[in-house]
Amino acid sequence: MLYxxxxxxxxxxxxxxxxxGYVTFRTLAASLFALLLSVVLGPWLIRKLRALQIGQHIxxxxxxxxxxxxxxxxxxxxxxxxxVLVPTLMFANLRNPYVWVALxxxxxxxxxxxxxxxxxxRRARSLGLTPRQKMIMQVILVLLLGACLLFLREKGLYTxxxxxxxxxxxxxxxxxxxxxxNPWTYPLGAIFFIGFLWLVVVGSSNAVNLTDGLDGLATGxxxxxxxxxxxxxxxxxxxxxxxxxxxxxxxxxxxLTIFAGSLTGACLGxxxxxxxxxEVFMGDVGSLSIGASLGVLAVLIKQxxxxxxxxxxxxxxxLSVIIQVAGYKLTGRRVFLxxxxxxxxxxxxxxxxxVIARFWIAGLVMALMALTTLKLR
Numbered sequence: 001m002l003y004x005x006x007x008x009x010x011x012x013x014x015x016x017x018x019x020x021g022y023v024t025f026r027t028l029a030a031s032l033f034a035l036l037l038s039v040v041l042g043p044w045l046i047r048k049l050r051a052l053q054i055g056q057h058i059x060x061x062x063x064x065x066x067x068x069x070x071x072x073x074x075x076x077x078x079x080x081x082x083x084v085l086v087p088t089l090m091f092a093n094l095r096n097p098y099v100w101v102a103l104x105x106x107x108x109x110x111x112x113x114x115x116x117x118x119x120x121x122r123r124a125r126s127l128g129l130t131p132r133q134k135m136i137m138q139v140i141l142v143l144l145l146g147a148c149l150l151f152l153r154e155k156g157l158y159t160x161x162x163x164x165x166x167x168x169x170x171x172x173x174x175x176x177x178x179x180x181x182n183p184w185t186y187p188l189g190a191i192f193f194i195g196f197l198w199l200v201v202v203g204s205s206n207a208v209n210l211t212d213g214l215d216g217l218a219t220g221x222x223x224x225x226x227x228x229x230x231x232x233x234x235x236x237x238x239x240x241x242x243x244x245x246x247x248x249x250x251x252x253x254x255x256l257t258i259f260a261g262s263l264t265g266a267c268l269g270x271x272x273x274x275x276x277x278x279e280v281f282m283g284d285v286g287s288l289s290i291g292a293s294l295g296v297l298a299v300l301i302k303q304x305x306x307x308x309x310x311x312x313x314x315x316x317x318x319l320s321v322i323i324q325v326a327g328y329k330l331t332g333r334r335v336f337l338x339x340x341x342x343x344x345x346x347x348x349x350x351x352x353x354x355v356i357a358r359f360w361i362a363g364l365v366m367a368l369m370a371l372t373t374l375k376l377r
Contacts, residue, residue: 077286
């Protein structure tokens with residue numbers, strides 16, 4: 001909106017408005033505005049959630065220290081969504097389809113999380129929608145996302161080639177190259193591509209959801225991952241940086257820097273109220289939406305593999321649940337004292353704040369390692 005007004009409309013007449021043409025300026029402005037919006041709206045939203053008696057229901061089998069959190073306002077993720085949506089609409093070039101795909105992914109998964117949170121409040125328990133219900137809705141959104149990306153590919157605005165860390169010239173086509181010579185294989189390639197999208201986006205959203213079990217843990221890790229993704233979006237959309245780093249250059253990806261910056265700023269502002277001891281929890285509306293946003297960004301800028309490192313702690317948290325469930329079904333014994341793994345360390349006697357701080361450190365190290373791989377090719 002402001003890009004259209006100040007740069008496209010007023011810049012020819014008012015030279016200083018040229019600054020709105022720079023992605024770096026608009027990203028910084030969007031990030032700061034998202035931070036400010038989150039901090040300012042936080043107290044109002046917390047009061048509203050308390051007035052509506054929308055409180056967190058704690059797992060009965062969870063750590064005893066968490067029982068005192070019963071009734072803490074939840075669904076605070078609405079604050080993150082608003083604080084990402086408004087700055088993105090204000091500072092991004094809204095003619096860019098990548099922006100709408102990213103916003104659509106965030107809002108779609110946010111809606112699933114909202115329905116889940118409302119079900120928990122209505123039933124007054126820690127279980128909302130059934131896993132089957134959530135999975136069906138997530139698959140529908142992935143199908144829509146896949147259809148949009150394949151449409152953009154046909155228009156020459158998107159590539160299904162994937163960047164592979166440590167390899168300069170190997171960029172496998174997720175749609176399978178052979179369909180170009182044999183059109184009958186296109187449906188198979190499309191199915192594989194959408195299946196891969198499901199793995200990345202659904203995996204990312206649910207991994208963040210599983211990590212959201214300690215005050216500020218998922219939020220702080222998202223600040224780190226969002227910051228790394230902001231850098232990746234910028235270099236992917238910059239012709240010279242993309243050529244220097246030997247990564248796929250996507251001309252529209254630069255505008256995603258604004259979305260990623262807004263996500264980082266919004267989470268930083270939300271952490272003001274979500275830090276231990278938390279005044280509000282993000283709920284599924286927050287964890288599913290920001291997790292999906294991270295996955296969609298990785299898909300759009302072709303850094304799906306690097307996402308494993310950027311969100312390394314999220315991946316470890318999700319794997320700990322898979323290992324725990326599989327181990328119990330196969331042997332009848334638990335691998336961890338409790339899953340996700342952050343509860344395992346609590347059971348070992350670690351203070352909640354210590355677990356959070358050390359997981360943040362691990363997340364920062366992994367994100368830095370991911371950025372380092374850009375030149376190690």
